[in-house]
Amino acid sequence: MSEAILTLAGVHTHIGEYHILQGVDMQVPRGGLSVLLGRNGAGKTTTLRTIMGLWKASQGKIHFDGRDITGMATPDIAQLGIAYVPESMAIFSDLTVKENLLLAARNGPLDSSRVEWICGFFPALKKFWNYPAGNLSGGQKQMVAIARAIVEPRKLILVDEPTKGLAPAIILSLMAAFNELKASDTTILLVEQNFNFVRKLGDTVAVMDDGRVVHTGGMQALAEDNDLQQHLLGLSLAAHQ
């Protein structure tokens, strides 16, 4: 396994009176796609938000690319090269597709060749380039959200449940996009509940329960072990097929 680009060590996060993350230990290897699995309320989204600094870790350390980012402000974390695609997508509805991407391009104007590359697997973006993003369908909004995260090269992309509520055809587009990103050596940490989707994409997997990581390992091993799936996820892969 390659060296870790992101390391969480004993991370605790409190939201108000709730103790959500209760000592998360996790490593995300550089390059490839790591998957964070777990039932609803296990702490997956909180983990991503804590990495981004949107919620502050009350205890523990987070290191990214050799730097301690625990307690850093969200914009500073983003500027280190981490992009975030939240579950809500959080696209800017009043802004056009073009403006959404322009905003994400911090380092100047849009790189036309990169935009072409993105539009290669998300053709709808070009089609609706000058339309308010709020008018797009759910799948198209997800495309905008992911395009925004990759409009400039980033070291790590955090993606929260991208397939939620999307049609199978759109999910296939997303799968193609993630495969392209993997091929471009971008590290992706993907939170997902659609095991069938991530089974084909993931290189490594971490499973969360009750605010802790209860399993880490290779995706292939988990995909092939129905008992382990049953034990960790409460569902066998067969149930998803």
Next chain:
Amino acid sequence: MKDTVLNTTTKPEVASLPTAPRDIWPLILVPALALLMLPLVGSFPTWITLTVAGLAMGMMIFIMASGLTLIFGLMDVLNFGHGAFVSVGAFVATLVLLPMHGWMEADSLLMNLTALGLAILLAMLATGLLGWAFERIIIMPVYGQHLKQILITMGGMIVAEQMINVIWGAEQIPLPLPTSLRGSILLGDAAIEKYRLIAVVVGLLVFVAMFLVLNRSKLGLLIRAGVENGEMVEALGYRIRRLFVLVFAAGSALAGLGGVMWGLYKESLTAAMGGDIMVMVFIVIIIGGLGSVGGCFIGALLMALVANYAGFLAPKLALVSNILLMIAVLLWRPTGLYTVVRR
């Protein structure tokens, strides 16, 4: 690298997409109201005078209200102390206008405008700086706490008014118009005050400038995105707090400009002038849709025109025309003329 994709001229196919909503109804309201009033007013020259007076008043209110609506939209801050910047702006302007009395009284338009320009510049600078300090000291500790925001900003306004009384005295200060801007010009039989025309021009310039900044610059994109979802703007790597300070200072400077314009319009200043006008300012930003600059512009024009027409046609109705207009608009569109999408 070149931004060729951005400049693509290919028109997207629209068949599969719901038509992009171009909400033109609020835009029609102002000309429709004016045209509707023409037969009711009866006399064309009187209608012209009333309409220009309404537009001028509306533009001045827009200048004062635009900053407040942006501050609310971006920062979710209910700044009941916004009126303080109106008063401070007007009073700071006297630091230039009173010593330059000779320039204001001169028969030269250039000298008049130079004095006025310097006064406006100083007023905007002072209120911008005051706004910056106000945000750092008064607003920052109460972000996300609306009740505390209302109390502390109202407190801030009271303190500002008392400070004005301490520095400039409690007496009303006369602020005559510069010589070149006094009187009216005749358009046929219609008399139009010169200053009102200036107010319309300045208001339009402010609106166009705000429109261009908001729609044609990255700063504007950031502000528009921040109004909708500040957290995501931060996750993209931008420091929204810096944007907050900038917008607060700019909004305060606009209030200062509005204060100078309003003071010259009334030709006198009191410490309470900002507080007095806040009712109208709040009605305008509610009518326009909280956070919407375009809505604020239309709302200000509508309110001022209605007030002027009502004052002429049914003077007793003029007392409640603002409230009636707000009720009518909110019955039609409960979130104001233009809804700002917020997370």
